[in-house]
Amino acid sequence: MREVIVVGGGPVGILLAGLLAVRGVDVEVLEQRAEPSLRSRAIGIHPPSLRALEQLGVAEEVLDRAVRIRGGVVRSDGRTLGRLAFSATTDRMQSVISLPQSETEAVLRARLAELAPGRLRGGITVTGVSDRGDRVAVETVADGMPSGETLEARYVVAADGARSLVRDLLGIRCTARTGGETYLMSDYPDTGEYLGEAVLYFERDGVVESFPLPGGRRRWVAMTPTLLTDATSGDLAALIRARTGTQLPPTTAAASAFPVQQRLATSLVAGRVVLVGDAGHQISPIGGQGMNLGWLDALQLAPALERALREPDAATSVLRDYDRRRRRSARMAARQAGFNMAMGGPVEGLRLRARNGLVRTLAVPPASAVLARAFTMRWL
Template structure:
């Protein structure tokens, strides 16, 4: 299909594609490329996968990507299906949305903690391309060299500190090796490089690509609790005076609870969150061993997603509010388009500029649409009083009724992105 097994001047192999970042977006893309016969390798800063729950929602368009990789059924078997959503305020139901009426499982909205999804993707990639995921490796430089991209690397050293771990970069030339045998200071080469290294993308910074900031700054607190069984199979949004509270089912009889907070509450506990939820909604949550996590919403879009032979994907390309479950799914939809685009660029170099330019335009457009939807989600969930509260509740009732409900359900399940 295209040239394979090339070597650089030192005799080292030149890959078709190197993916920088082994999170769910980078690994999915790498798997989709491997299925197409592309010679792909992944370098990941973390020596071990994160066990944080993080993203949980998986929408129908993403299931198409998982199906192409051959892991959709396994993910579905591990996940729980979200049948629809209910909106409540002051103890009353304002409306309901049914996400799907079909028996086609690939049209489901499902919930699965990110670390479990990532484990499935990593296992599949290991089957398709054994030994091609190299952990504990930090990229320190990226440059084009005559139709190839050189990727400078260093070993990542994990050092413990209070509250968790963080990675530091061991100096180039120290002779250390990361998982998979990458020496500190080794230069890897590929015909294309994909930056899937997250919102603080080092590759994007090395390329000098700027990000335009959108609205943001809202703060939230989340944790997971045992499911009380009150809202079986439904996502619940509590539009209350003090701010939104959201609840989503998880596998294993648990639920994710998220509440908007007036400020970033980095030191808050799960007990603090449970008390806030009880005060706003009247819901009494069971004790949990899970830790609370506070976060502040930032929304940014890279000014371009393609720079020569380097392409941005996922959070490196666009940072979208996690409210609404769009972040990981939007990155997967990037991968669904980028995999065939890269395959064609490798096979037909004359078409490369056109297909990658199309990727840039289409995915930036989708990211802008997703950001507008996230803006709407956050605005609807803000604290309100009096007439504004009644007006918002009236709008929710109207949106939850046909025909608007069908359009809204389509938007929340990302079927137009």
């Protein structure tokens, strides 16, 4: 019997498993995918998350692979409305950085393999979870196997994403907060105009955002009126040119359309089963907010589980504290994401001028320092 089983081998599940392994906890990760995903929606890594990566011993490697985002520029109708500086220090641990999720996951997987060899099992589907009082039974089926296997652990963590099967099996409901917006994104060669800066175009037909990536590339994201599942990178480039006047170079990268839903689980703890990351709270993924919020969950949950294992009498208290604090942070993140999406929605006339005036006000001290702190998730 393991001390902890983590269901889900994405960036949040692997980070949590690594943080537990560093603490000497006997942990195993069950991942449905047989091979790592090469999709890279999340790219932003914020200063609080670098603390978690530092605890795992991979912060320097991630920093070396990533590109630093020094600040942000806000534009509308061909004019610059304001600029934000994300960090005035040379301390790399206070940086906002950009690295494709697939590359971040590769670093995390390699570190987990060092700390707990063979404890990341791919091709395993969880079909049932049963809390038996002093342990949790996990029913599983392996790819290509005719029958299943029952595993046991003292605690189980659901890190299996927004469509969490574990959460559904436990009967934990999710409440919708905001959402419904749709976006289209792709990566292009960087034109070099805004080196090291994120750019937000608050245009009348909807926001366009771009973020630097390593290797001379840039991620572009545009709000769309509907979910454009068949759109190409050429279609996105044409949309961006029409809204902002920016001519993007050709790219071989595919376009990806996605909707934004914001939901919060009614509880993150059910007996000996704990929710983490998107399984417990789903917010806008733009800027890596969802991944970073999940990492901050892991940063608090790892010592909480260690204490629950070593001091059983304290388990209820420490897990209740985890639930309270992380649900509060998720509500704050959802409110910020909701504000960001509302600011980026289509507007015209007086509303457009009012929005641009608000942006100009927020982009100067002292409001700019508060805004920069919020965008870099330092308050979570």
